[in-house]
Structures are given as structure tokens and as C-alpha cells.
Amino acid sequence: MNNGKYILGIESSCDDTAAAVCLDNMVLSNVIANQKVHEQYGGVVPELASRAHQANIVPVVTEALRQAGIEKKELSAIAYTRGPGLLGSLLVGSCFAKSLAQALNIPAIEINHMQAHILAHFAIRKQSDATPTFPFLCLTVSGGHTQIVKVESPLQMKIIGQTLDDAAGEAFDKISKVIGLPYPGGPLIDKNSKLGNPHAFKFNKSNIANYDFSFSGFKTNVMNCIHNETQKNENFIEQNLNDICASVQHTIINMLMDKIIKAAIDLQIKTVVIAGGVSANSLLRSRLQETGNEMGWNVFIPPFEFCTDNAAMIAVAGYFKYNDNQFSSLADSATARYEW
Numbered sequence: 033m034n035n036g037k038y039i040l041g042i043e044s045s046c047d048d049t050a051a052a053v054c055l056d057n058m059v060l061s062n063v064i065a066n067q068k069v070h071e072q073y074g075g076v077v078p079e080l081a082s083r084a085h086q087a088n089i090v091p092v093v094t095e096a097l098r099q100a101g102i103e104k105k106e107l108s109a110i111a112y113t114r115g116p117g118l119l120g121s122l123l124v125g126s127c128f129a130k131s132l133a134q135a136l137n138i139p140a141i142e143i144n145h146m147q148a149h150i151l152a153h154f155a156i157r158k159q160s161d162a163t164p165t166f167p168f169l170c171l172t173v174s175g176g177h178t179q180i181v182k183v184e185s186p187l188q189m190k191i192i193g194q195t196l197d198d199a200a201g202e203a204f205d206k207i208s209k210v211i212g213l214p215y216p217g218g219p220l221i222d223k224n225s226k227l228g229n230p231h232a233f234k235f236n237k238s239n240i241a242n243y244d245f246s247f248s249g250f251k252t253n254v255m256n257c258i259h260n261e262t263q264k265n266e267n268f269i270e271q272n273l274n275d276i277c278a279s280v281q282h283t284i285i286n287m288l289m290d291k292i293i294k295a296a297i298d299l300q301i302k303t304v305v306i307a308g309g310v311s312a313n314s315l316l317r318s319r320l321q322e323t324g325n326e327m328g329w330n331v332f333i334p335p336f337e338f339c340t341d342n343a344a345m346i347a348v349a350g351y352f353k354y355n356d357n358q359f360s361s362l363a364d365s366a367t368a369r370y371e372w
């Protein structure tokens with residue numbers, strides 16, 4: 033007899049409609065519908081995102097249940113992203129999740145998207161998959177956030193540093209737009225960097241106290257440099273694309289690494305993990321691993337499927353809350369900003 037709980041996770045905070053089924057923290061299915069419609073606009077158009085979520089949510093949930101090989105009536109709870117994110121997008125997932133939970137007479141569990149990115153480290157595909165031990169430090173880097181979080185337990189986390197302006201993913205995406213790459217540019221900068229020289233251009237790193245970050249001065253510095261060089265040579269970007277990408281990536285990753293190293297030393301924490309969309313970045317992954325080897329850290333890097341937005345992380349976060357009887361009211365409403 034299987035005593036585990038089947039939890040359906042639903043994620044719709046930005047431009048991905050995602051649903052997943054977990055048996056406790058074991059991922060049985062992890063389905064994502066990406067929205068191609070935004071590419072032509074160079075960024076996510078909120079109104080279009082909400083409409084696409086409406087179109088995608090039923091097929092995505094149906095497919096997640098099918099791949100997991102279970103029926104709706106076997107679910108124990110439905111976890112959904114309550115925030116932070118685009119309000120119109122969040123409303124689609126949260127209304128659907130609460131309605132389905134009510135229809136099935138099972139609890140709904142509201143989830144903080146950023147905490148779920150961290151808890152993605154507990155999403156396992158097989159029992160032997162390793163998970164971090166507490167306490168650990170997480171560098172959470174996404175399109176909307178850049179945070180260093182001290183994680184004491186699945187339900188106890190504290191932000192000890194964060195960006196004062198742009199997020200790391202936003203810096204990748206905004207710079208890539210200037211150099212003519214389609215949205216989202218982060219993965220393309222990563223790809224082009226492999227063929228470029230990271231020392232070709234020297235960009236300014238920010239100098240912020242404690243564990244906080246700032247990317248806006250750096251972004252302006254890159255844009256000014258590109259503007260000035262293009263005035264002299266109109267083919268500057270095209271002739272130097274890989275070097276620009278490699279130099280931009282190198283500087284962003286250095287800024288991130290400087291702070292996580294400082295935090296780990298100051299707090300004497302030797303388990304260090306990364307989470308969020310930018311944790312898919314190949315340089316960040318290799319630099320964290322190398323630094324971990326030098327510093328004697330236990331490093332955890334999520335598999336790609338759990339880095340960028342996904343619903344497995346929502347279901348796993350729901351599993352921890354379920355075990356702690358943290359169910360939410362059907363009156364809880366989606367929230368674009370989610371303080372914690």
C-alpha cells in the first residue's frame with residue numbers, strides 16, 4: 033500500500049504554463065507549455081501571457097496527470113503559485129487551482145514562487161538523488177529576482193542579500209536586446225560566449241555593501257560602450273558578438289560569485305546551491321563547482337528541467353507545506369509582490 037501523497041503543482045507566474053505531479057517529493061510528471069508569442073516583442077507582454085495561460089492550462093494539467101498515470105480523484109492537494117509574478121498570469125493559475133481543489137474537495141496550498149525555486153533542490157526523480165542538508169545558502173537568480181537566501185529548513189528561509197535594481201536575468205535579457213538577440217537572451221548570451229573571449233571588453237562591476245547586488249550601472253556601462261563603438265564602426269556588434277557576450281557573461285557571473293563566496297565565508301556555511309532560471313548558465317554552473325572544490329563546499333546545481341520556471345518545484349514546495357498542515361484559504365488571492 034502506498035502512503036505517499038499525490039500533489040498537483042500549477043505554475044503560471046510569467047510566460048510558462050506548467051503543471052506537475054509529485055508523489056511526495058518524487059516527480060512523476062513535469063509539463064511546460066512555453067509561450068512563443070512574446071519572442072517578436074523582445075519581452076513578455078502581460079496581456080498576451082494571461083490569454084495564453086487561459087488556452088494552455090487545461091491541456092497542460094491533463095497531460096501532467098496522464099504522464100503521472102493517475103486520475104484527478106487520487107490527488108491529495110493542489111499547490112499553486114500565488115506570487116510573485118505578473119498578476120494577470122497568476123490569476124489564471126490560482127483561480128484554476130482553487131476551483132479544481134474545491135471541486136475535488138481537497139486542500140489548495142499557496143506557494144511563493146521564489147521559495148519554490150529553492151525547494152526545486154528537493155525534487156527527485158529517483159530515491160538515490162542527493163538533496164542538500166540544512167542549513168544551506170542559495171543564490172537564487174531569475175528574470176525578476178537576485179537573492180542570497182539562508183535556508184534553515186524547507187519552511188524557514190531568510191533573504192540576506194538581494195538586488196537593489198535589476199535582476200541578473202534582466203541584465204542578461206536587456207543587454208541581449210541591445211545587441212539584437214531575441215527574448216529571452218540569457219540562454220543565447222551563454223551559447224555565444226562559448227566562442228568568445230571573456231577578457232575582450234572590460235565592464236564595470238558594481239561595488240555594493242554586504243550581500244546585496246546592483247546590475248543597473250553595469251548595464252548602462254555596457255550599453256554606452258556599445259553605443260560609442262557602433263558610432264565608430266557600424267558593424268561593431270556583428271564583428272564582436274561572441275566577445276561581447278563572453279565579456280558580459282563573465283562580469284555578471286563574477287558579481288554573483290563574489291557575493292556568494294563572501295556570504296559563505298562570513299556565515300561559515302559549507303553547503304551552497306543555486307536556483308532560478310540563470311542557474312542554467314553554463315559559466316555559473318562551472319564556476320560554482322570549481323569554487324566549491326577549492327573551498328570544500330557541498331555544491332548542489334539543479335538539473336536543467338528544475339532551473340527555469342516549472343511546476344515540479346511548486347508541487348514539492350506544496351508537499352512540505354502539506355506535511356506541516358499549511359493549507360490555504362480559497363479566499364487567498366494572487367499577489368504580484370510577495371513579501372516574506
Ligand code: KG4
Pocket residue numbers: 046173174175176177200201202204205216217218219222308309310311312313314339340341
Ligand atoms: O526563473 P525563470 O525561468 O523565470 C523567472 O522567474 O524570472 O528565469 C528566467 C531568466 C531569464 O532572464 C533568462 O534569460 C534567464 O533566466 N536564463 C539564463 C539562462 N537560461 C535562462 N540566463 C543566462 N544563461 C542561461 N543559460
Ligand code: ZN
Pocket residue numbers: 145149174175308309340341
Ligand atoms: Zn522563476
